[in-house]
Amino acid sequence: MITRFVTGPLEAALRDTPVVLLHGARQTGKSTLVQYIAATHHPSRYMTLDDAVLLAAAREDPAGFLAGIDGAVVIDEVQRVPDLFLAIKAEVDRHRKPGRFLLTGSANVLLIPHLAESLAGRMEILTLWPFSQGELAGAPEAFIDAVFSPTTRLPRIGSSLSPNSIMPPSRLAPKDVVNLTT
Numbered sequence: 001m002i003t004r005f006v007t008g009p010l011e012a013a014l015r016d017t018p019v020v021l022l023h024g025a026r027q028t029g030k031s032t033l034v035q036y037i038a039a040t041h042h043p044s045r046y047m048t049l050d051d052a053v054l055l056a057a058a059r060e061d062p063a064g065f066l067a068g069i070d071g072a073v074v075i076d077e078v079q080r081v082p083d084l085f086l087a088i089k090a091e092v093d094r095h096r097k098p099g100r101f102l103l104t105g106s107a108n109v110l111l112i113p114h115l116a117e118s119l120a121g122r123m124e125i126l127t128l129w130p131f132s133q134g135e136l137a138g139a140p141e142a143f144i145d146a147v148f149s150p151t152t153r154l155p156r157i158g159s160s161l162s163p164n165s166i167m168p169p170s171r172l173a174p175k176d177v178v179n180l181t182t
Contacts (some may be wrong), residue, residue: 002135004033006128012044014099018092021103024128030104034074038080042099045070047087049080062087072099077117079105085118140167 006022010033013020022030031048038044047069049055058065058081066087078084088101134141146152 001032001034003127003129003133003138004029005132005141006036006126007033010126011035011041013126015120016098017124018096018098019101019103019119019123019124020099020124020127021105022128023105025127025130026106028128028130030128034076034102034104037073037102038072042072042101042102044074044099045069046074046076048076050077055080058084061170063090066091072102074102074104076104078103079108088090089118089122092119096122 010020010022014037022034024030035046038046047054049058054065062081062083075084082153088103092100132141
C-alpha cells in the first residue's frame with residue numbers, strides 16, 4: 001500500500017476525538033486507508049454501507065444499528081444514511097471515548113444540513129486528496145517549506161529557473177529534476 005500523508009493526522013485525531021470523518025472525492029483511497037488503519041493502528045470493526053443488508057439496517061433504525069456495535073467501528077460510505085449522524089451524536093454523548101467512530105464519505109457529506117451543528121465538538125474532519133507526487137514517489141514534499149524558508153533565494157523576474165534555484169540539490173532526487181527554464 002502507498003503511504004498516505006494524512007495517515008499521521010488521522011491516527012492523531014483518533015487518539016483524542018470521538019468521531020473522525022475522512023472525506024474526499026470518490027476513488028481517492030478512503031476505504032483502503034481506513035481498512036488498513038482498522039487492521040493495524042486502530043483495531044476496529046469495519047462496516048461498509050455499500051453492503052445492502054447493513055444499509056437497510058442503518059436506514060431502518062440508525063440508533064438500533066449503532067447499539068449493536070461494541071468498541072471502535074469504521075463506517076464506510078456514511079453519506080448513504082444521513083440519519084446516522086444524530087444517532088452517532090447520541091452514542092458519543094452517552095459514552096465519550098476517543099476514536100470510537102471512524103467515518104468515511106464523499107465530499108457531499110459536508111453538505112448535509114445541520115451536520116456541523118450535530119457533531120460540533122465531537123468530530124474532526126480530515127480530507128483525503130488524490131495521490132500527490134510525493135506519496136507516489138514515497139518522498140516527503142518540501143516545496144512549500146523550501147519556498148517560504150528564510151534561507152531560500154528566489155530567482156529574479158525574467159531569469160531562468162531550475163530546481164536548484166528554488167530547492168537545494170540535496171533535497172532533490174535525479175528523477176525530480178525537470179527543465180523549468182523559459
